[in-house]
Amino acid sequence: MTDVQLRAVTAAYGRHDVLDEVNLVVPEGTTTAVLGGSGSGKTTLLRIIAGFMQPRSGEAVIGGRTVAGPGVWVPPERRGVGYVRQEGGLFPHLSVAGNIAFGLPWPRRRHHDRVLELLDLVGLPAEVADRRPDQLSGGQQQRVALARALAPRPGLVLLDEPFSSLDTTLRATTRDATALALRATGATAVLVTHDQDEALSFADQVAILTSGRIRQAAAPRAIYRDPVDADVAQFLGDAVFVPGEAATDGCVTCPLGTLPVRGQSPRGAVDVMLRPEQITLTPAGTGQLEATVRHVSFFGHDALVELALGDGAAEQRIRARVVGLQPPEAGDRVGLDIVGPVRAFPSRPDRPGGGQRDESPVPSSA
């Protein structure tokens, strides 16, 4: 039983509050991704679970045992928690085998079987066992760090942005290898990251952490589809916002028409949120709406198409994500269909109605 429970955990560096009454439950054998920008407190959260830092107040419970709380403090070496950090942090004076066997008790350190088993688990060939850490690529170092953390069979593994120093292709393969290895050992895992794709694809549960507070924790699909507020919506993926008015029978009226709302809808003026994937393009004259293509960002696998609805002062800019090899060109007239229900949040004055959002609301550096 190695679940993790954080109860009202507060942490501070000096007078600077980093975590503010954080509550989080990670069920046994599952993976939770904590998604946050730089300075959100996500690394602090991991360091408290690992035991490198003491919370100011609140409790941390691992596998039913309170490891930090009022009058209780279990040092990191007695928590049985694996920790993998951004740069791997391999011991430079030891070989790969020496690193992996580091946490094993003395008699077993001499046996090569466990090392080979772990190398296999993380998808590395047996030959690398005798190499030195600086002879490995970044992705290989990361895998060795994972193998080292898994060697003592911890019930819980903490991953602190383990893939962010790798380049794009290496990141994907290392991430898959890590997910596979974690699943094979059945360990509970907490991953901290600023990369939304990583959080959504890697974890069973995604928790959004901004300025020291957990805003929402839910399964990836649920949190993407039903963010609790506009901030979370923007934080996790592209979002299109248009001003609207709540109608009766769970609908809103907005420049995109009268649309069904998922979940609770506030009354009066609202901000309507939908994902760019919910807008599909059709040949001009065949859709529910008509728009002019202003700009196209072509990514190969898909394209983001910026559209103008109406004209003059009433012009409304929205973005649609389209797949296919033939996205429209700037200046084309196209038809639009809206697919699926939308979300509605109470209107906020600071929200521009045009859906003109920053491409990546999540800062790219940790």
Next chain:
Amino acid sequence: MRASSRSRGVAVAATLVAALTVLPLVVVLLDASSAGVEEAVDYLVRPRVGELLANTGLLMGVTVPATVVLGTLAAWLVERTALPWAGLWRTLLLAPLAVPAFVSAYAWVTVAPWLTGFGGAALVTTLAYFPFVFLPVAALLRSLDPAEEEVARSLGLSPTRAVVRTVLPRLRPAISGGALLVALHLLAEYGVLEMMRFQTFTTAIMQRYAVGFSDASGSLLASVLLGLCLLVLTLEVVARGRRRVSRVGAGTQRPATRARLGGWTAPALVMLGTLVGLALVVPVATVLRWLGSAIGDGLVDDLLTVTASTVLLALLGGLAAVVAALPGAWLLNRRRSALTVLLERSTYLASALPGVVVGLALVTLAIDWARPLYQTLALTVLAYAILFLPRAMVALRAGLAAAPPELSEASRSLGLGGPATLVRVVLPLIGPSVLTGFVLVSLAVSTELTATLLLAPTGTDTLALAFWRETSALDYAAAAPYAAVMIVLSVPLTLLLRRQILEER
């Protein structure tokens, strides 16, 4: 809390060591102030003191620029041009560091007896000290990213202007750091200047001591010397400049393209050859020549005894300096606070203390306050620890930087407690640096002359002392074996420093 009480212990230890390093300064200033204003003015405002000032200024005014030009030019030729046998030149240009400056002076005195006074002093100090500039500049040139020069070229600058506007500004801290070392060594130099009969404050203080000073005159002169050291330190801070140089971006760095010398190859080779010939070949050949006529009965026995006592003193000094540097180095790497900044400054200050000041202060202290300590091994080792603490500190800090707290954390999360982490992670990582620091200090001790002359217990003989005694008696042949052993002992120093350049990245 366990962790914080331990770090408090370290902080107390570090503070004690810092207090110890500034102790000589305090003692000398207190002793000097005991003279009273009138006596002090009487003693210091004299033509004699003016002459010492002028001599010191003249020597620094010639040697510092000469070493800067020679050291920088040589470093550029070796690291950035297509000079033939660059690796060999790199070693040869560092090798003069293995020859103690006073051995070099001895060689020149016997080769060219007419070369004394200012000319001889300037020549020998320039030849002995230019590696202090060559070393940091060569290391920096190796580590500089050529991309900056390429960007400058792509922005339309000629090759020369690209070097002037991108490389030279980056070299400024290395050049001024090297020049600082040269200037401090000049202020502290005794052996060379005494042999060349060129008077500076250090030689004057040593002469006062030799006739047995009963008044504060030695401390008064030492205070002026200290003032000059502080002036040099301040000048260096100004010369280094305020601009911070930071490495932007993480990308992998390529080695620089070497400039083709073309028609300049021959002049460059002649210049470096002359430099190495004067700085290395002349002293080594001279020592070897005298060595031939020194072979005789009892020489080996005597040499073994003196070498053994030198090595013992060197090992004790190295151990003392490393142990004393450890708490401060640990604090400086792990925690940044007002205390650590103060600590850093005091170490910096200590690095400017001339051997003569440390020796004088400890003699004064022992005579006035702790008579039983006078002329003991303990006091001598203490002087070495104070003098060479900065060297040990530099090496230890590099080592501790190689054992960042993250690695200790990784070990803790793998189930190891504090002591096990120390044994299996921290010690293996910092071990090589501790050893380097120890060796650097021991080598410095084994050729130290000034403080040893003042402090060594009667009957203790070191290589430097024996060499000095024989040269002072003008028995150049008898001095040669000691010089040869000192040179041989210093060879590892050159190799260590050479590795330092090569590893700079």
